[in-house]
Amino acid sequence: MRRITVLGATGSIGGNTLDLIGRRPDEFQVVALTGGRNVARLAELARRHRAELAVTAHEDCLDDLRAALDGSGIEVAAGAQAITEAAARPADWIMSAIVGAAGLPPGLRALEQGTTLALANKESLVCAGPLLMETARRHGATVLPVDSEHSAVFQALIGEDVAAIERIIITASGGAFRDWTVDEMARATPAQAASHPNWDMGQRITIDSASLFNKALELIETHEYFGIPPERIEALVHPESMIHAMVGFRDGALMAHIGPPDMRHAIGFALNHPDRHDLPVERLDFAALGQFTFRAPDEVKYPALRLAREVMAAGGLSGAVFNAAKERALDGFLEGRVSFPQMAEVVEATLDTMSSSGLGIAVPSLDMVLDADARARATADRVIAGL
Ligand SMILES: NC(=O)C1=CN([C@@H]2O[C@H](COP(=O)(O)OP(=O)(O)OC[C@H]3O[C@@H](n4cnc5c(N)ncnc54)[C@H](OP(=O)(O)O)[C@@H]3O)[C@@H](O)[C@H]2O)C=CC1
Numbered sequence: 001m002r003r004i005t006v007l008g009a010t011g012s013i014g015g016n017t018l019d020l021i022g023r024r025p026d027e028f029q030v031v032a033l034t035g036g037r038n039v040a041r042l043a044e045l046a047r048r049h050r051a052e053l054a055v056t057a058h059e060d061c062l063d064d065l066r067a068a069l070d071g072s073g074i075e076v077a078a079g080a081q082a083i084t085e086a087a088a089r090p091a092d093w094i095m096s097a098i099v100g101a102a103g104l105p106p107g108l109r110a111l112e113q114g115t116t117l118a119l120a121n122k123e124s125l126v127c128a129g130p131l132l133m134e135t136a137r138r139h140g141a142t143v144l145p146v147d148s149e150h151s152a153v154f155q156a157l158i159g160e161d162v163a164a165i166e167r168i169i170i171t172a173s174g175g176a177f178r179d180w181t182v183d184e185m186a187r188a189t190p191a192q193a194a195s196h197p198n199w200d201m202g203q204r205i206t207i208d209s210a211s212l213f214n215k216a217l218e219l220i221e222t223h224e225y226f227g228i229p230p231e232r233i234e235a236l237v238h239p240e241s242m243i244h245a246m247v248g249f250r251d252g253a254l255m256a257h258i259g260p261p262d263m264r265h266a267i268g269f270a271l272n273h274p275d276r277h278d279l280p281v282e283r284l285d286f287a288a289l290g291q292f293t294f295r296a297p298d299e300v301k302y303p304a305l306r307l308a309r310e311v312m313a314a315g316g317l318s319g320a321v322f323n324a325a326k327e328r329a330l331d332g333f334l335e336g337r338v339s340f341p342q343m344a345e346v347v348e349a350t351l352d353t354m355s356s357s358g359l360g361i362a363v364p365s366l367d368m369v370l371d372a373d374a375r376a377r378a379t380a381d382r383v384i385a386g387l
């Protein structure tokens with residue numbers, strides 16, 4: 001039996017992960033499941049998958065979780081520290097699917113036990129790519145990408161010489177507003193932004209997809225995970241979301257990874273790696289699909305991509321600042337205090353304000369990353385207050 005932990009079990013990635021695990025109950029034993037405020041869902045999943053431990057991120061949710069699991073024999077705990085301790089419980093495979101920078105400390109703690117970390121939490125790589133990869137190396141742990149584009153690149157590179165890579169192209173659906181004008185986007189509501197044309201995902205990543213901040217995070221994620229120079233990484237709008245990434249080699253060949261927009265493929269690939277296993281995903285009928293289309297991203301309409309390139313050039317703590325400012329700008333948009341286009345303005349102003357405060361450290365420690373994250377949130381909040 002492989003021992004499995006799912007961090008962020010109550011979310012979209014967590015649900016897809018447990019869907020796959022639940023189909024093969026004789027092969028997997030669930031160690032810990034963690035969630036946030038959705039305590040009823042966490043308790044239901046913990047009971048269904050016979051978890052040893054269920055943890056909510058919020059101490060004020062502990063009584064509800066305890067009540068919901070009363071009589072089950074499942075241990076309960078609460079708080080950010082308890083989630084990090086859950087990640088330290090011996091497990092063979094840990095899914096990192098908490099949304100946001102909150103996923104970084106438990107992800108690092110999981111790596112310290114030398115296990116396999118299936119990494120959906122792209123923010124970890126954006127905030128602390130060198131620290132994360134160095135921690136994995138030091139403890140003999142494995143990081144497998146789960147983000148669909150990065151799983152696609154990983155799969156296209158199997159058996160290939162990384163030194164022969166000429167470029168990596170990650171695709172973007174273009175998000176909810178890909179055919180909207182700038183004026184229309186200025187009036188966009190959270191409900192409109194949270195409606196993805198192809199993928200069924202959590203609210204925050206779906207809105208990031210509409211602003212192309214998701215693709216901006218993914219450019220940095222590609223750079224940090226694969227160690228490819230930023231100028232060799234491209235984003236390409238592909239409205240059908242069937243080709244997830246392409247890797248171009250020095251002989252001009254391109255390896256594309258194609259599949260339906262269903263995260264159970266990328267999750268299942270990481271779960272079964274290095275083997276492949278049957279997965280309950282649609283098989284594509286190309287004659288019925290007819291065509292795939294592509295267009296260059298509009299970097300004026302979507303400043304997030306330019307900002308990501310500036311962050312990659314600056315390195316150090318810039319990724320942590322970028323991500324934290326983006327998280328606060330998104331909170332502001334959800335609360336009605338920031339318009340859709342203003343999210344990029346908040347992130348740019350935060351980066352500008354903090355660029356002179358010593359961000360250029362090669363491999364920042366976790367404490368440095370958390371400090372930069374906190375300062376960036378405070379700076380972004382001041383920018384938002386002045387809008
Ligand atoms: N959804 C997708 O298809 C994809 C997602 N990703 C990445 O995977 C990660 C998860 O995304 P997704 O599943 O969509 O997100 P969801 O919003 O659906 O789920 C997020 C999970 O994190 C928990 N959570 C929220 N805040 C905290 C916190 N402060 N501390 C601990 N746990 C917390 C939530 O708990 P609760 O809901 O109980 O409050 C939930 O379990 C993100 O990093 C995203 O970018 C990458 C590629 C595709």
Ligand SMILES: CC(=O)[C@@H](O)[C@H](O)COP(=O)(O)O
Pocket residue numbers: 147148149171172173174175199205208209210214215263
């Ligand atoms: C499924 C996945 O990996 C998401 O990150 C996806 O890429 C979002 O779609 P966009 O291409 O619209 O950002």
Ligand SMILES: [Mn+2]
Pocket residue numbers: 147148149218
């Ligand atoms: Mn993605």
